[in-house]
Every structure is written in structure tokens, then in C-alpha cells.
Amino acid sequence: MSAHSHVDGQLPHEPEKATLEGRNKVLGFWLFLGGETVLFGTLFAAYLALRNQVGDGNPTSQELFDLGLVAVATFILLTSSLTSVFAIQAMHKNQVKPMLIWLAVTVLLGLGFLGLEIYEFVHYVHAGHGFTTSAFSSSFYTLVGFHGAHVAFGVVWITILIFQVLRKGLNVVTAPKVYVAGMYWHFIDVVWVFIFTVVYLMGKVG
Amino acid sequence: MSSNHSASEQQGRRHKVEGPQKHIIAYVFSLVLTLLAFATVIAGEVNTMFTYILLIVMAGIQVYIQMAFWMHMKDRGHMYAIVGILTGVFVVFTMVVMAEYWVWW
Incomplete structure (x- = not known):
């Protein structure tokens, strides 16, 4: 089972781990995710320290947050995590078309999530909650906005991957890229679990 | 880290491909945890410290599901x-x- 025989021939089981390059890509991505954990952890720590630092008349988290909207956003992102699992499962069965469809569904759900977040932020700004309004608002927008930027990046990334697989097919070179993008998407959902818990739900409790 | 591939599987050439059932169960379980978390806060009237601990525990379980099953960490x-x-x-x-x-x- 040499790596070369897979490029044009039949795809091996778990094609993302068939070559040394693929295995290194996955390992390197895990180290990257460790670094991302620290990045988001820093922003969470800053938010936790500043979340009650609100000036007179500025909106607090209890007044501001709309849990209905957050619940819908959470549902969309959780569902997109499931559809990206289906994409990887289709990849493992060497079913290129279902894989691409599931990836496209994931991208669409990601866009839906971004739309909701943009609507939410616009709504907050109109409610007098700008980026520089208070220490709470700055740390809130930095943390939640950074997560939104990650979702936007993931949407662009997976869209480009869809086009690459359409052009070059699914092989031991493209499979690790799809696998790693799937890991990234799950990580984004993991971060969101903490955002809806720590920022929105705990912010509503007070 | 012991190999969980049995000898018969190795000889059989075709690896077992896992079905979607397990992931749908994980998805539904995550949904239920999310709903519980939101319901706890919306219902209110519970001890704040208790709510915090409950929320963190439920978030922890969800993250475990994502990482162990969906990111294949297990x-x-x-x-x-x-x-x-x-x-x-x-x-x-x-x-x-x-x-x-x-x-x-």
C-alpha cells in the first residue's frame, strides 16, 4: 500500500491518514487547535473580568441579550456540525457527490449563523451598545466577533475546498484538507458552546 | 494506546464503515443539553451558583461529545x-x- 498507488487508483480507508503528509497535516492541525484554545481562552478571561464593568446608563448583559435569537443560532451551528460529520463519513465511503452536498449544506448553515450574528450586532448598536460603550461591550464584541470571524473564515475555506475537489477529485492529497476543515468546523462549534453558556446564559442570570 | 482493529478485520481488507446512527444520537443528545441549558435560565428562580455549575457541567458534556465522537479524539x-x-x-x-x-x- 504505497502512497503513490492511491493518487489515481482506489481510495484507501481513511484517506486522510494514508500518506505521511496527511498524517502530519492532521497532527499539525491539532497543535494549531491547542493554540486556538489559548487564543479564545484569553478572550474569555478578559470578558469574564470585564463583563460587569458598565457605565451609568449603558446597557447591561441582562437588558441586552435576546435568548431566542441565540437559541436559533446555537441550533444552526450544532446542526452544521452534524452535517460536516456526514461529509466526512461520505468521504470515508468514497462518495464524492454526497460529501460535496453535505459540505455545501454546512457552508449554507454557517452563512445563516453569520446572518443572525450580524443582525444581532446591528440590533445591539442601535440599542446603544457600541464597541467603545463600556469595557463590557468591548470585551463582548472582541470575543463573539472573533468567533464570528472564525465562522466566516471557515465558510470561505470550505467553499474553496468544494471547488478544489470538483476540479481535482477526491484523492490522498485533497482528503486530508477536507478532514482538517471538518475538525476546524467542530472546533468552532466547541467554542460556541462556551460562548452561549458563559456569555449569553450566564450573562442573563447575572 | 492499543490497536482496536482485530485480526479478522485486518484480513477482511474492507474496514467497517460506521453508520450515521451514532452521530444522530450524539446530535439529539447535544440538542437536549442545549434546550435544558436555555430552559434553566429562562425559567429562572433557581440559585445562581447552582445554575452556573449546572450550565458549566452541561457545556462540558457537549464539548466532550464534539471532541470524542465528532473530532475522533476517542x-x-x-x-x-x-x-x-x-x-x-x-x-x-x-x-x-x-x-x-x-x-x-
């Missing part, structure tokens, strides 16, 4: 992944404790 050969993420979590834990208890000393 599978063999993920030693470095676990070490890498745990190192990150250790740094994060230190920073969160610092922010909560040291900044406003």
Missing part, C-alpha cells in the same frame, strides 16, 4: 491531540482563574 493515535488540547486548556484555566479572582483583588 480513536486510537490521538495521544498528541489530547496532550495539545489539554495543554491549551491548562493555560486557559489559569487565565480564567486569574481574571476572575486576581484582576479585581
Whole structure:
């Protein structure tokens, strides 16, 4: 089972781990995710320290947050995590078309999530909650906005991957890229679990 | 890290491909946890400290589901992944404790 025989021939089981390059890509991505954990952890720590630092008349988290909207956003992102699992499962069965469809569904759900977040932020700004309004608002927008930027990046990334697989097919070179993008998407959902818990739900409790 | 591939599987050439059922169960379980978390807060009237602990525990279970099942961390050969993420979590834990208890000393 040499790596070369897979490029044009039949795809091996778990094609993302068939070559040394693929295995290194996955390992390197895990180290990257460790670094991302620290990045988001820093922003969470800053938010936790500043979340009650609100000036007179500025909106607090209890007044501001709309849990209905957050619940819908959470549902969309959780569902997109499931559809990206289906994409990887289709990849493992060497079913290129279902894989691409599931990836496209994931991208669409990601866009839906971004739309909701943009609507939410616009709504907050109109409610007098700008980026520089208070220490709470700055740390809130930095943390939640950074997560939104990650979702936007993931949407662009997976869209480009869809086009690459359409052009070059699914092989031991493209499979690790799809696998790693799937890991990234799950990580984004993991971060969101903490955002809806720590920022929105705990912010509503007070 | 012992191999979980049996000899018969190796000889059979075709690996078992896992079905979607397990992932749908994980998805529904995550949904239920999310609904419970939102319901706890919307219902209110519970001890704040208790709510906090409940929310954190439910978030922890959801993250475990995502990482173990959907990011394949429970599978063999993920030693470095676990070490890498745990190192990150250790740094994060230190920073969160610092922010909560040291900044406003």
C-alpha cells in the first residue's frame, strides 16, 4: 500500500491518514487547535473580568441579550456540525457527490449563523451598545466577533475546498484538507458552546 | 494506546464503515443539553451558583461529545491531540482563574 498507488487508483480507508503528509497535516492541525484554545481562552478571561464593568446608563448583559435569537443560532451551528460529520463519513465511503452536498449544506448553515450574528450586532448598536460603550461591550464584541470571524473564515475555506475537489477529485492529497476543515468546523462549534453558556446564559442570570 | 482493529478485520481488507446512527444520537443528545441549558435560565428562580455549575457541567458534556465522537479524539493515535488540547486548556484555566479572582483583588 504505497502512497503513490492511491493518487489515481482506489481510495484507501481513511484517506486522510494514508500518506505521511496527511498524517502530519492532521497532527499539525491539532497543535494549531491547542493554540486556538489559548487564543479564545484569553478572550474569555478578559470578558469574564470585564463583563460587569458598565457605565451609568449603558446597557447591561441582562437588558441586552435576546435568548431566542441565540437559541436559533446555537441550533444552526450544532446542526452544521452534524452535517460536516456526514461529509466526512461520505468521504470515508468514497462518495464524492454526497460529501460535496453535505459540505455545501454546512457552508449554507454557517452563512445563516453569520446572518443572525450580524443582525444581532446591528440590533445591539442601535440599542446603544457600541464597541467603545463600556469595557463590557468591548470585551463582548472582541470575543463573539472573533468567533464570528472564525465562522466566516471557515465558510470561505470550505467553499474553496468544494471547488478544489470538483476540479481535482477526491484523492490522498485533497482528503486530508477536507478532514482538517471538518475538525476546524467542530472546533468552532466547541467554542460556541462556551460562548452561549458563559456569555449569553450566564450573562442573563447575572 | 492499543490497536482496536482485530485480526479478522485486518484480513477482511474492507474496514467497517460506521453508520450515521451514532452521530444522530450524539446530535439529539447535544440538542437536549442545549434546550435544558436555555430552559434553566429562562425559567429562572433557581440559585445562581447552582445554575452556573449546572450550565458549566452541561457545556462540558457537549464539548466532550464534539471532541470524542465528532473530532475522533476517542480513536486510537490521538495521544498528541489530547496532550495539545489539554495543554491549551491548562493555560486557559489559569487565565480564567486569574481574571476572575486576581484582576479585581
